[in-house]
Amino acid sequence: MSSKKVRGNPGLRRGVGSKTTDLDEIMEDPPAGDWLTLRSDQLLEWIDNAVYNVAETTGMREVVNRVTRPIFNYGQRFSPHPLHFGIMCCAIEMGQASAPDHDIDRLGLVYRSSPRQCDVLIVNGPVCEKLRPKLKTLYEQMPEPKWVIAMGECAISGGPYWDSYSVVAGADTFIPVDVYIPGCPVRPEALMHGFLTLQKKIREKEPGMFLRR
Amino acid sequence: MAEMWISMGPQHPMTHGLWTLKVKVDGETITDADPELGYLHRSVEKMGERRKYFMNTTLTDRLCYASSTTWTHNYVLTVEELMNVEVPERAKYIRTIMLELQRLASHLMWAGAYMPDLGHITGALYFWRDRELFLNLLEVPSGSRLLYNYIRIGGVKRDLPDGFVEKTERVFKLFEKRLDEYADLFENSKIFRMRTEDVGNFTAAQAQNLGITGPNMRGCGTKFDLRKNDPYEIYEEIDWAIQTREAGPGYSDCFSRYMVRIDEMKESIRIIRDCFKKMPKGPTLASAIPVRAQGEAFRRTEDSRGEALMYVVGDGTDRPYRWKIKSPMFTTISACPHYLKGYKLADIPAIMGSIDICIGETDK
Amino acid sequence: MEIKELMQELSALKGVSNASMIRDNVVKLDIDKNSSKEFFTKLRDDFGFEHCSLITAIDNQPEFELVYHFTSVNKSVTVGSTDMSVMMEAHVFLERDTPTIESISDLWGGANWHEREAFDLMGIYFVGHPDLRRVLLPEGFAGHPLRKDYVYEIHEEEW
Numbered sequence: 001m002s003s004k005k006v007r008g009n010p011g012l013r014r015g016v017g018s019k020t021t022d023l024d025e026i027m028e029d030p031p032a033g034d035w036l037t038l039r040s041d042q043l044l045e046w047i048d049n050a051v052y053n054v055a056e057t058t059g060m061r062e063v064v065n066r067v068t069r070p071i072f073n074y075g076q077r078f079s080p081h082p083l084h085f086g087i088m089c090c091a092i093e094m095g096q097a098s099a100p101d102h103d104i105d106r107l108g109l110v111y112r113s114s115p116r117q118c119d120v121l122i123v124n125g126p127v128c129e130k131l132r133p134k135l136k137t138l139y140e141q142m143p144e145p146k147w148v149i150a151m152g153e154c155a156i157s158g159g160p161y162w163d164s165y166s167v168v169a170g171a172d173t174f175i176p177v178d179v180y181i182p183g184c185p186v187r188p189e190a191l192m193h194g195f196l197t198l199q200k201k202i203r204e205k206e207p208g209m210f211l212r213r
Numbered sequence: 214m215a216e217m218w219i220s221m222g223p224q225h226p227m228t229h230g231l232w233t234l235k236v237k238v239d240g241e242t243i244t245d246a247d248p249e250l251g252y253l254h255r256s257v258e259k260m261g262e263r264r265k266y267f268m269n270t271t272l273t274d275r276l277c278y279a280s281s282t283t284w285t286h287n288y289v290l291t292v293e294e295l296m297n298v299e300v301p302e303r304a305k306y307i308r309t310i311m312l313e314l315q316r317l318a319s320h321l322m323w324a325g326a327y328m329p330d331l332g333h334i335t336g337a338l339y340f341w342r343d344r345e346l347f348l349n350l351l352e353v354p355s356g357s358r359l360l361y362n363y364i365r366i367g368g369v370k371r372d373l374p375d376g377f378v379e380k381t382e383r384v385f386k387l388f389e390k391r392l393d394e395y396a397d398l399f400e401n402s403k404i405f406r407m408r409t410e411d412v413g414n415f416t417a418a419q420a421q422n423l424g425i426t427g428p429n430m431r432g433c434g435t436k437f438d439l440r441k442n443d444p445y446e447i448y449e450e451i452d453w454a455i456q457t458r459e460a461g462p463g464y465s466d467c468f469s470r471y472m473v474r475i476d477e478m479k480e481s482i483r484i485i486r487d488c489f490k491k492m493p494k495g496p497t498l499a500s501a502i503p504v505r506a507q508g509e510a511f512r513r514t515e516d517s518r519g520e521a522l523m524y525v526v527g528d529g530t531d532r533p534y535r536w537k538i539k540s541p542m543f544t545t546i547s548a549c550p551h552y553l554k555g556y557k558l559a560d561i562p563a564i565m566g567s568i569d570i571c572i573g574e575t576d577k
Numbered sequence: 578m579e580i581k582e583l584m585q586e587l588s589a590l591k592g593v594s595n596a597s598m599i600r601d602n603v604v605k606l607d608i609d610k611n612s613s614k615e616f617f618t619k620l621r622d623d624f625g626f627e628h629c630s631l632i633t634a635i636d637n638q639p640e641f642e643l644v645y646h647f648t649s650v651n652k653s654v655t656v657g658s659t660d661m662s663v664m665m666e667a668h669v670f671l672e673r674d675t676p677t678i679e680s681i682s683d684l685w686g687g688a689n690w691h692e693r694e695a696f697d698l699m700g701i702y703f704v705g706h707p708d709l710r711r712v713l714l715p716e717g718f719a720g721h722p723l724r725k726d727y728v729y730e731i732h733e734e735e736w
Binding site for chain 1: 223224225226229230231251252253254255256259260263271272275278279322325326337338341342344345348358359360573
């Protein structure tokens, strides 16, 4: 037994070394056959697949995930970027939560006005038939990973507008909801608790995001 | 230069709610506008027909989230007229106090929302800090922060608790000092005035014809306030005056509309102080309140945003046959092509912010 | 100005019937559908009602009823010690088969969207309206929901 210390995981090193020779098997050719004719989304998809396949087969994916998981998770947990989007009464309380008395910003919240820069969608009111496609678009415009908070009775189930002809029975009928905050309207303290619940959920449920499928 | 349409909303920082503003621009200049509503249409009028008269106050509370008491009060006043309910004297005073506190909270909400439109985020925090004071005051008798359901058919839910007068007075003293600070910060600030003066003008005649009412109309110098011109509760007996401003002879701009609301806040404080002085003792809820109603009635009140009118038709059952809500913002938004035309694209947040939009009441 | 004089002057106009006072500053009257435009033009030009407060459509089954509320901003009557602004409530009855009436949006700019709303929710057609589209409900919505015969599904949860 050699006294020389082996750095890293020997099994893994062997794994990487042995697989490099048959790289052709793992990586596919670009879908259209020619690099120049690829559209940008096709190219991205191809790169995505190629890197994922290599990382998966060689075991690198798990390694990178384990290293980056706590870092990404920490970042996601402590700086949620909710969308600056108000529907009804709860939107006022959402604004009031940012006011000096409650100061929800100390949880790391940064409200952004563009869905492209956000990862939390707060549905803070009744969703009407006319709004539903727009809200769905907003949700789809947000980059992954993303979470949805249903704030208040209207967003949970329709609330006081349960028998209306134009209000959808809850936001979870068309987008996945992560945290429900009851109340009519939700108090700023409850919103704060909702964000803490979301933090807990991110820590438990969401692993690192490098090469995630 | 080629003209093009730009769409803002329903998710846009300018909208203060859910609506879409499509503007036609020629370069930077607005040549036409087309507002679109309906993203928050909850069908309150139809739902009211399925509920009993006294149950509808939960819906009216949620009509306008920034000013819920005024709308509940309007509904209750209409139904009282329909049912011929006599309200005790003390309840009328308590209602007036609550209405004015709500007006203060609503105007502060507006001011807080208006400041980020002009790029002054600190202003929002200042005004919202003060709004919290009034929310706490409103919470004392009603038990809720935002939607109170405090005014009931025939009076109010319960009497004012002990120490309410002293608590209110303490808040007023603090708030008046802060209003003076804000005068230095905003009215005397050159940047604020450059942003708001001579922008979004409309004349008094235009406002009357287009249905622009309330503080926006008083910003044109028109002395018209339904608390004086069609008095309800005890506004007749209270010592106060209509606040008007004008940017020039008979027209308003964003700055005059801002100043009207600041003046109204000061006047509301005066009204509440006078109410406390004159308030009699007695019951706060009428003893006999009917359940059924027959006939039709309408009442109009001065909401924080303008003329609110409700028209209720009863058919002898315990539910309204038809219940119609007139929202001041509905017509004010419809008139927006008139006061947006000719201004620059970057003025839209300043102009639309200054008219105090609340989509909850608009879309009903 | 006396409110009774105003009431008499208004009731002398063409197509007006059943004029009455419902409060000290409010006149209520019925108008014939065919002479409504003529009446409203006079109302604005001669009587100084410069603000259209509200247009309500009621489904009275079978017929429809339109209720107009007008406010005079500058005109007032003295009741007791206060100057109260004058209001007018006008009722127009429409048949169910032909719910059409002439638009007043050229007289009062504020009436424009009230008429659109009445069209949207109650299905009243305003002839001569510049832009009669749905205002609150999405384009393509079937029916007029505030009519009494409108049927819709209510998602009632079972307990």
